[in-house]
Amino acid sequence: MNPTENRTLLMSGVGIVAAAILVVALVSGGSDTSTSPNDSTSTSSSSLVDSSLVDIEPVTTVPGTDSSTAPATDPVDITGEEPTSDEPCVLTVRSLAGGDTGPSVTCLQEALIVAGFLNSAATGVYDNATATAVEKLQTDRDLYVDGKTGRETALSLGVWPDEASLVIHTPPPAPGAVDLLGYELSSVATSGPDTPPLPPNSGSGRRLVYERAGQRIWAVGEDNVVIRSWLVSGSKYNNETPGSHAVYSRSDVSTAWNGKAFLYKMVRWLKTDIGAIGFHALPIHRSDNTPYQTDAELGTRLSGGCQRQANLDADFTWDFAQIGTPVIVI
Template sequence: MGTHRRDVRPRYGRIGAATSAVVVTAVAMLAGFGLFPSSATSPPPRERPAANAPGSVEVLGAEAVDAAIGVDIRNASTPGERRRIRAEDLLPADSGSGRRVVYSEAQQRVWLVGENGRVRHTHLVSGSVYDNLEPGTFQVYSRSMSAIGIDDSGTMKYFVRFTQGDTGAAIGFHDIPVKDGQKVQGVDELGTATSHGCIRQKRSDARVMWRFADLGTPVVVTG
């Protein structure tokens, strides 16, 4: 019986696939040794805004910059809006730790600080024109949605009390009082001491304080 010999044809598809695999492997190895640029390089760092550009962070030195890292500032007047950190947003030195309210008499400013030590909100206030509050650590002991000031000084909302003065009158945070249908001060005056005992806030900021400072919340007062 005769023998039939089959023609042997090269399988170009397999040869091509094997060649491609070898090339890819070689390129990957060369890139690993730094001989080819890698497509996974890190993007160039973003440029910092100019020091006095609107919304920019002023260069404050290494310690101040480190203190600002991770701070999350929100504006109560525009719910949910985040804004760039400014110098005045930074917490005063030696202002405690953990979840707390910090009030600076010198800056007439309040900070609401979360459990992780990050500032959740900060705003200007108007504290007392009298020297009725010593620096120290206090606790919220009473809250009232509405209240009437002593000596017919007006009505107020979102009253968060944390201590008492020499006369036994409560000292705390609340919105700007209203007397005879008019606010006793303007919002533009916040940031200066104008009250007769308590710490006044814009209505939207007073709401944020009310939601944050429940009973027992530490309040740190700095000079």
């Protein structure tokens, strides 16, 4: 057979194959667009997925199943924000020390690693390596060195929770407004429907309730009715021991442990190694008789241990909190 005959035979074969493919396509009816989604005709697992449908959860291909399943896309949460693991963590407890465990310890350790004070992995256990790293940080940043993690240490690492969101500022009272006992209200005090509710598990009967997170005090009567509530400036440190206490000492005027301030109308409820902690009026510089802060700054932690009050609130506390008055600290 010569070359010309070979080419003729080859072209004839191609034509026959093409014709056969066309016949199969026409018989299968694959281009029919009248089929309803409800038809019982089964569809191939390789069919295109309607692009208007979105999975609530990302599709994941399971080994051994149909390999034609579309690969999962990055999940998007329902708020429209891309999920991320880069958001900074914060502590969910007020203090950490040796032997503590949990997510807050992990958060602390991760922050210490980033800051360059911890060389080991985050384990979630407050071990000797963690305590040593905390001591290094405290020394480096001129903090009180004890290897424990409280507010100041956590603040320096950026893992202390936002405090401002926990402080409730009530509208300033009208000039001359008074509480249920007739005492004049300060600019940060309230009595009546604007009063924030008492915290749960805050005792019963006549008492003072101090909530550290909200920097707020409630004076409660025998009938469990709130007489008055006001903002204070409590301790920057972790030395306000929570629990049930009682007023044990009072002074018209006292001095701060460092001798630099006058503390008027001091009502003491807690003893510490370096002095007493209690409620008092805004501290006054001994050097020039100026106040350490303003009423507008109340609600912010500014003291070394005591709870600073507006002068009108200190007047009320002085009369209300006699020796033995319960003080509930939360």
